[in-house]
Amino acid sequence: MANRNVPIPRRQLYIGGEWREPVKKNRIPIINPATEEIIGDIPAATAEDVDIAVEAARKAIARDDWGSTTGAKRAKYLRAIAAKVLEKKSVLATLESLDSGKTLFESAADMDDVAGCFEYYADLAEALDSRRKIPVNLNSDSFKTYVLREPLGVVGLITPWNYPLLMAIWKVAPALAAGCAAILKPSELASITCLELGEICREIGLPSGALNILTGLGPEAGGPLASHPHVDKISFTGSGPTGSKIMTAAAQLVKPVSLELGGKSPIVVFDDIDNLDIAAEWTLFGIFANTGQVCSATSRLIVQESIASAFLDRLLKWTKNIKISDPLEEDCKLGPVVSAGQYEKVLKFISNAKSEGATILYGGKRPQHLKKGYYVQPTIITDVNTSMEIWKEEVFGPVLCVKTFKTEEEAIELANDTKYGLAAAVMSKDVRRCERFTKAFQSGIIWINCSQPTFNQLPWGGKKRSGFGRDLGEWGLENFLNIKQVTEYTSAEPWAFYKSPSKN
Numbered sequence: 001m002a003n004r005n006v007p008i009p010r011r012q013l014y015i016g017g018e019w020r021e022p023v024k025k026n027r028i029p030i031i032n033p034a035t036e037e038i039i040g041d042i043p044a045a046t047a048e049d050v051d052i053a054v055e056a057a058r059k060a061i062a063r064d065d066w067g068s069t070t071g072a073k074r075a076k077y078l079r080a081i082a083a084k085v086l087e088k089k090s091v092l093a094t095l096e097s098l099d100s101g102k103t104l105f106e107s108a109a110d111m112d113d114v115a116g117c118f119e120y121y122a123d124l125a126e127a128l129d130s131r132r133k134i135p136v137n138l139n140s141d142s143f144k145t146y147v148l149r150e151p152l153g154v155v156g157l158i159t160p161w162n163y164p165l166l167m168a169i170w171k172v173a174p175a176l177a178a179g180c181a182a183i184l185k186p187s188e189l190a191s192i193t194c195l196e197l198g199e200i201c202r203e204i205g206l207p208s209g210a211l212n213i214l215t216g217l218g219p220e221a222g223g224p225l226a227s228h229p230h231v232d233k234i235s236f237t238g239s240g241p242t243g244s245k246i247m248t249a250a251a252q253l254v255k256p257v258s259l260e261l262g263g264k265s266p267i268v269v270f271d272d273i274d275n276l277d278i279a280a281e282w283t284l285f286g287i288f289a290n291t292g293q294v295c296s297a298t299s300r301l302i303v304q305e306s307i308a309s310a311f312l313d314r315l316l317k318w319t320k321n322i323k324i325s326d327p328l329e330e331d332c333k334l335g336p337v338v339s340a341g342q343y344e345k346v347l348k349f350i351s352n353a354k355s356e357g358a359t360i361l362y363g364g365k366r367p368q369h370l371k372k373g374y375y376v377q378p379t380i381i382t383d384v385n386t387s388m389e390i391w392k393e394e395v396f397g398p399v400l401c402v403k404t405f406k407t408e409e410e411a412i413e414l415a416n417d418t419k420y421g422l423a424a425a426v427m428s429k430d431v432r433r434c435e436r437f438t439k440a441f442q443s444g445i446i447w448i449n450c451s452q453p454t455f456n457q458l459p460w461g462g463k464k465r466s467g468f469g470r471d472l473g474e475w476g477l478e479n480f481l482n483i484k485q486v487t488e489y490t491s492a493e494p495w496a497f498y499k500s501p502s503k504n
């Protein structure tokens with residue numbers, strides 16, 4: 001077991017490069033979901049703190065050391081942050097697990113991803129210097145034109161708890177690479193590592209106000225950020241209902257938003273797969289990794305009827321082998337869900353499925369050997385029909401529902417039978433068929449013969465009610481850039497649209 005006695009730092013809000021007590025001095029308890037114990041507290045920002053942070057960010061934009069630096073200089077800061085994250089990886093990973101219930105293995109992998117994401121956007125920040133001003137040839141003797149890419153300004157980043165630091169960094173790294181000044185509002189359910197990012201920024205000497213971190217409740221801290229007149233954009237990751245509120249607030253000021261929301265993603269398994277075990281493992285990884293609290297979790301298994309029984313049999317064998325324990329224990333593969341609220345919500349989805357007539361093939365309860373903590377067994381549900389809640393709604397927990405199909409057409413129809421459109425997976429050795437599914441799936445992310453692998457270079461986001469806009473890749477950087485066209489009249493001749501008064 002890793003050292004669970006890692007002290008939980010008592011931090012304040014990180015504003016203008018320093019720690020600052022919230023104006024109203026309120027704090028929110030930190031709960032370890034594995035023990036249900038209070039292990040510390042975080043500051044609770046309100047509208048007053050948002051105002052102070054926005055002012056600090058505006059000053060940073062106006063200063064030479066941030067707003068008008070080169071991408072190459074900003075890249076140095078990003079690389080310094082990446083190096084510090086790696087230096088502190090073990091403590092950060094432990095804190096992430098204590099706060100969110102994520103297995104230590106996954107938390108450590110997240111820290112590598114966090115550092116990799118800063119490195120990736122450092123490369124893009126450097127490359128931006130040569131793309132900052134692009135001439136556009138009009139074949140005109142009278143006009144010279146070019147297009148500028150400039151930082152968008154002050155940006156608000158509102159993020160969820162499922163990958164507490166990683167989801168924040170998917171926005172922080174490109175925002176800083178672009179030269180914006182950012183205000184990060186992480187989830188009140190898991191904010192520790194985001195506050196530690198503040199300490200890292202302080203240690204590496206990030207110019208003050210370039211990144212500000214306001215922990216606090218959604219409506220109290222996130223709400224005023226979304227509706228602030230001097231915040232130029234909101235980039236949000238979280239649930240659909242909150243996304244809708246943020247879009248409504250932003251709409252009042254015609255403020256741009258990007259929304260990364262939930263999903264109910266399908267994984268379609270065909271009978272031509274060579275190896276049932278390989279497909280079974282990907283299927284389980286697609287829904288039980290991070291205890292199913294993944295926006296892109298492939299939570300609907302659509303399996304060809306001819307192999308359904310054999311495949312379910314294999315899934316059960318693999319599922320029974322998953323170690324469920326305190327996330328800091330070695331080889332733990334399934335920790336608790338994040339909070340009491342999430343625990344109740346997941347169990348309610350399972351009991352509703354049962355009362356609607358579905359069969360709980362495996363799991364569905366608290367594991368018997370764990371008396372405390374928000375643990376839910378990995379759960380597989382069969383006899384599902386398309387009108388059931390469990391087929392339609394995002395559970396955000398370790399719950400897989402299963403349907404069978406006979407034909408390819410039927411599989412596509414079932415896969416797209418959702419209001420969401422984040423991700424979709426197909427398992428088949430038929431290359432042409434995989435191409436047909438790639439085209440037919442109504443989603444932003446397609447996995448072929450796998451589920452969930454995620455790379456910094458690739459765009460991340462969905463369609464339908466999974467939101468719009470893209471994080472990651474070059475698209476993630478474009479989110480934070482203003483495109484400005486510049487047109488110069490270069491002719492010595494008059495424009496001659498009006499009759500010249502000197503000719504009267």
Ligand SMILES: NC(=O)c1ccc[n+]([C@@H]2O[C@H](COP(=O)([O-])OP(=O)(O)OC[C@H]3O[C@@H](n4cnc5c(N)ncnc54)[C@H](O)[C@@H]3O)[C@@H](O)[C@H]2O)c1
Pocket residue numbers: 158159160161162167185186187188216217218219221222223226237238239240241242243245246260261262263294295296394396422460461466
């Ligand atoms: N598409 C993606 O990339 C992606 C990634 C991770 C999570 N998610 C989604 O996130 C959801 C789970 O995360 P969650 O429970 O933290 O979501 P949530 O919507 O409850 O909270 C997300 C963030 O919004 C803040 N917030 C809440 N109410 C607010 C308000 N009125 N105004 C401004 N901010 C407010 C919260 O404090 C938190 O920081 C799931 O639906 C999941 O699918 C999506």
Ligand SMILES: NCCCC=O
Pocket residue numbers: 162163293294295296452454
């Ligand atoms: N692999 C990272 C997925 C992020 C969404 O929840």
Ligand code: NA
Pocket residue numbers: 030031032033098099100189190338
């Ligand atoms: Na917590």
